[in-house]
Amino acid sequence: MATELDALLAASPARSPHRCCFLLHVRPERLVDYVAAHQEVWAEMREALTEAGWRNYSLFLRAEDGMVVGYFEADDVDAAQEAISRAAISPRWEAAMSEYFAPGGGEKQVLPQYFHLA
Structure with a gap:
């Protein structure tokens, strides 16, 4: 099946x-x-995301269990993710955010898109 x-x-x-x-x-x-x-x-983090090509970035929360859904657009999503991972501010931001995540919960689980209505 999988x-x-x-x-x-x-x-x-x-x-x-x-x-x-x-x-x-x-x-x-x-x-x-x-x-x-x-x-x-942080302004520096916002600037880094913009420079990396992230746009229309949104986070949504299901408060009952702490599930966060993130969404962003880019000319090339893979390149934008790679660019933000190389940004000088990223390790500091990730370290600051790590205290909030459940074990393993800070690892981004990318969801495949299978339907889009324009």
Whole structure:
């Protein structure tokens, strides 16, 4: 089943190199602090994301269990993710955010796109 599903997802004409959706998982007891931290994202981090090509970046939260859904667009999502990982500010931001994530929850789980209505 997983192989058939993987093949369908990989072959979907709705796949896009311009959109990325991902999941993170915040520890429920740290949700207030995590959301508060995102009300004042460092200017240097915002600039790095813009320079890396990230646009229309949004985070959504399911408060019941700390599930975070992230979405962004770029001319080339893979290149934009690579660029932000190389940005000088990224290790410091990641370290600051790491305290909020559940074990393994800070690893971005990218979701495959299989449908898009323009």
